[in-house]
Amino acid sequence: MPELPEVETVARELRVLILGKTIQDIEAVWYKSFDNQSSIPISGQVIKKVGRKGKYLSLQLTRSALVIHLRMTGQLLYSTHFDYDNTHIRAKIRFNDTTELLFKDTRKFGRIYHVNDAGDILYKIGMDAIDPTLDVDLFKSLVKKSSVNIKSFLLAQNKIAGVGNIYADESLHRAGIHPASLSNKIPDVKLRNLHTHLLDILHTAIENMGSTISDYRDSYGNVGNNQRFFRVYQRTGEACLNCSMPISKVRIAGRGTHFCVKCQKVYN
DNA sequence: CTAATCACCTGAAGGC
DNA sequence: TGCCTTCAGGTGATTA
Numbered sequence: 001m002p003e004l005p006e007v008e009t010v011a012r013e014l015r016v017l018i019l020g021k022t023i024q025d026i027e028a029v030w031y032k033s034f035d036n037q038s039s040i041p042i043s044g045q046v047i048k049k050v051g052r053k054g055k056y057l058s059l060q061l062t063r064s065a066l067v068i069h070l071r072m073t074g075q076l077l078y079s080t081h082f083d084y085d086n087t088h089i090r091a092k093i094r095f096n097d098t099t100e101l102l103f104k105d106t107r108k109f110g111r112i113y114h115v116n117d118a119g120d121i122l123y124k125i126g127m128d129a130i131d132p133t134l135d136v137d138l139f140k141s142l143v144k145k146s147s148v149n150i151k152s153f154l155l156a157q158n159k160i161a162g163v164g165n166i167y168a169d170e171s172l173h174r175a176g177i178h179p180a181s182l183s184n185k186i187p188d189v190k191l192r193n194l195h196t197h198l199l200d201i202l203h204t205a206i207e208n209m210g211s212t213i214s215d216y217r218d219s220y221g222n223v224g225n226n227q228r229f230f231r232v233y234q235r236t237g238e239a240c241l242n243c244s245m246p247i248s249k250v251r252i253a254g255r256g257t258h259f260c261v262k263c264q265k266v267y268n
Numbered sequence: 269c270t271a272a273t274c275a276c277c278t279g280a281a282g283g284c
Numbered sequence: 285t286g287c288c289t290t291c292a293g294g295t296g297a298t299t300a
Binding site for chain 2: 032071072073088105106107108109147148152214253254
């Protein structure tokens with residue numbers, strides 16, 4: 001589910017909802033969902049800062065940190081009452097004002113890590129895709145250093161963090177680059193295009209509160225709006241909005257990949 | 269280093 | 285209705 005725009009939406013909401021709250025305790029309803037790697041007690045610690053890097057959320061506490069990845073179906077739902085639906089709730093972060101942050105995760109892939117320092121988890125992640133210091137030149141040099149196909153490059157979180165299957169396909173379509181193109185064979189002009197469109201797509205998706213395919217919800221339980229603006233993702237067989245050619249779907253990097261054969265040129 | 273495949277899980281959808 | 289297969293916003297380990 002959630003890629004950068006969805007996680008950013010949740011991060012912004014959590015800053016309003018839980019910043020400054022004191023944690024009472026954390027209950028691991030499904031044992032694997034909460035991975036406690038620190039001996040520092042959580043109880044009594046205050047949420048000092050809510051951050052995001054790539055698809056990871058980080059909650060800086062007084063003395064330690066919680067790092068959260070929602071994977072495919074994770075949701076962080078803020079609750080002020082106790083009569084909620086417990087289905088698929090895998091962990092509960094309780095605050096001392098009786099409110100809770102519920103970790104709902106149908107497929108159980110998501111994780112809440114408790115670590116001494118958020119860097120213990122985040123050190124392996126590349127630069128965030130909307131980090132202002134990731135300018136065109138740096139973007140181009142990262143891509144040109146890679147020999148993998150561009151779709152795989154965009155999905156590789158250790159290079160640029162936050163882009164997933166939806167926004168990889170959407171940005172490659174806008175930039176007119178075939179997803180199977182080799183990263184180091186794409187012309188500079190096209191990479192410049194890709195950088196521009198990737199940023200535009202991510203920022204627009206944030207403005208639209210993220211994309212909901214099926215499971216994504218924000219911390220209020222609301223769906224996103226950005227799925228209405230997809231041009232290729234999940235539009236297989238439908239007309240390309242640029243040229244009317246039916247959208248194709250193939251498997252690249254082990255993922256369903258949507259593109260237009262006419263608008264997206266292969267470089268290799 | 270890269271590429272492919274499986275593993276982790278549950279549920280929805282489509283074919284028969 | 286039921287059974288079986290395939291697929292899904294992700295990533296990490298393992299095997300060529």
